[in-house]
Amino acid sequence: MSKILITGSNGFIGQEIVNQLLNTEGDELIAISRGKNRVEHEKDFIYRSADVCDQETLEQIIAEYKPDTVIHTVAMANVDRCEEDPIECSRINVDPVKYLAQLAERHNFHLIYLSTDFVFDGLNGPYREDDQTRPLNHYGVSKVEAERCIQQSSCVWSIVRTILVYGAPYERNRSNLILWVKSSLENKQNINVVTDHYRMPTFVGDLAKACLEIARRKAYGIYHISSDEIFSVYEIAQQVADFWKLDKSLIRPVKSTELFSKVERPSYTGFNIDKARNDLDFSPTNLISGLEKIGQNL
Known part of the structure; x- marks a missing residue:
């Protein structure tokens, strides 16, 4: 039996990893997040309310439970907010990773860290x-x-x-690109969607499964996890409208320069996922299948 600790277990990705882990046999789960536990499951697991930015608390939890693997999902991911408050962004996105890397050295656990396509400039995807x-x-x-x-x-x-993780959150007050488009069109709201940013959207279940495969196979190094289909964000919105038979005329195509945000974003990312296919037997969910899964979950 392996002990796996998940940080940010109340978050969108964290909840998916926790539920997948609880639906399989053979691993012990320790979950930490701020506030009360928001994951409902018939299986019991260890939950601790904790702020990963609190180095002392983090160290106490690691020393107490001695995990074999830590999957770190916590991040400040609002790009505009990160630009407005870079100090807070670094406090949340960098400092806890420094602590965890030091703790991993000391306590000899496997540290799995979730990163992003935004580490690239979008010129050579x-x-x-x-x-x-x-x-x-x-x-x-x-x-x-x-x-x-x-x-x-x-x-x-x-x-x-x-890249651009989507799915049906366990808590219905959470959203992502797919659900934002769906909800806006259902409410007859006009939306502006960029035509000049291209992404490979990632189904949240695929991402969670890949993280757990990396943990179980002890696959070390960098892994790119996404779908293998590239779309403009506008094309994604069009597919959402088609799938749920919503009014596409409400979707207004715009250039990224027309939007309110002044923060530069990469225009064309996308991943080569051959390494994940070979090492993890990773098989991505295509967008239409992902929309079908969301429809079933909703």
């Missing part, structure tokens, strides 16, 4: 794991800094980069 990082905004900078903290440590580590 789709990207391989060994391509040069060049972030365009502070969110991307913070994720590159966190990656370097891990890579420069002597701990056993894996970095999982992903």
Whole structure:
């Protein structure tokens, strides 16, 4: 039996990893997040309310439960907010990773860290794991800094980069691109959607499964996890409208320069996922299948 500790277990990705882990046999789960536990499951597991930015509390939890693997999902991911408050962004996105890398060295656990396509500039996608990082905004900078903290440590580590994660959250008050488009069109709201940003959207179940496969196979290094289909964000919105038979005329195509945000974002990312296919037997969910799964869950 392996002990796996999940940080940010109340978050969108964290909840999916927790539920997948609880639906399989053979591993012991320790989950930490801020506030009360929001994961409902018939199986019992250890939950501790904790702020990962609190180094002392984090160290106490690691020392008490002695996990074999830590999957770190916590992040400040609002790109505009990161740009407005870079100090807070670094406090959340970089400092806890430094602590965890130090703790992994001391307590000998496998550290799995979730990163992003925003470590790249969007000029040469789709990207391989060994391509040069060049972030365009502070969110991307913070994720590159966190990656370097891990890579420069002597701990056993894996970095999982992903793109535009979507799915049906366990808590209905949460959202993502797919649900935002669906809800807006159902409410007859006009929405502006960019035509000049291209992404490979990632189904949340695929990401969670990949993280757990990395833990179980002890697959070390950097892994790119996404779908293998590239769309403009506008094309994604169009597919959402088609799937749920909603009014596409409400979707207004715009250039990224027309939007309110002044923060630069990579225009064309996408991943080469051959390494994940070969090492993890990773098989991505295509967008239409992902929409069908959301429909079933909703």
